[in-house]
Amino acid sequence: MGRRSDHTRDELEQLIIGAGHTLLAEVGYHRFSAREVAKRIGYSVGTIYNVFDSLDDLMLAINGRTFLIWAETIARSLQNAGLDRIALLVASYFDFATSNRNLWMAIYDHRLPAGVPLPDRYARQRGVLTDILRGEIAAVLPEDRRDLAPALARSLLATVHGHCVFALNGTFALLDERDPHGAALARVREALAAAGAHIAV
Incomplete structure (x- = not known):
């Protein structure tokens, strides 16, 4: 029988997210299951759903953790960046996706049902990463064009993401693109x- 009183609710939440x-x-x-998470932490699957409202809720919490780890990784890299910080951002995207492929793909594979808004907590976690991107883009724009940074950040993120997906799924190899990055x-x-x-380069 699963343990039921070893951890507080907050401790359980962190234990479940970590596992x-x-x-x-x-x-x-596509092979992830709450039942396997429960098995790994020694609790029943019902305990997980006492802490998280649904599998979607759990996935958002896990993906939120991925965003925070990703943002922390990029922030550390930027501390030692040279003049071309934009190049470092692009390289960091490819590096993270390549080194953490399953976690990276899960961000995009998981979708909430139509019409269900993203929770504020998850939006804030995701925002840590996008704020870094917007800030770096704003820094290279002329002062009178810095209002373009949010829209540019979205478009450039899509551009880099598309190249990265094609690189990892083999599409670029079929197109004879040898340097997706x-x-x-x-x-x-x-x-x-x-x-x-x-x-500056």
């Missing part, structure tokens, strides 16, 4: 230059 994050990294989104960086530079950015 779920590890499992997701190992097996990927370099191609993504070139497209980012072109878009920023068109917006009047100045990037």
Whole structure:
């Protein structure tokens, strides 16, 4: 019988998220199950659903942790960045996706039902990463064009993500693109230059 009183609710939440994050990294989104998480922590699956409202709620908590780890990784890299911080951002995206493929893909594989809004907590966790991106883009734009940073950040994120997906799923190999990372960086530079950015390299 699963343990029921070894941890407080807050401790259980962190225990479940930690075990779920590890499992997701190992097996990927499509093989993930709350039952396996429960088994790993020695509790019943019912305990998980006493802490999290649903599997969607649990997945958002785990993906939120991934966003925070990703943001922390990028923030550390930026502390030692050279002049071309945009190149570092693109490289960091590829590096994180390649090194944490299952966790990275789960962010995009998991979708809430139509019409269900993202919880504020998850939006804040995701926002830590996107705020870094917006800030770095704003920093290379002329002062009178910095209001373009949010829209540019969204578009450039989509550009880099698309290149990364094609690199990892083999599509670029079929298209004979041998440097997806370099191609993504070139497209980012072109878009920023068109917006009047100045990037030291």
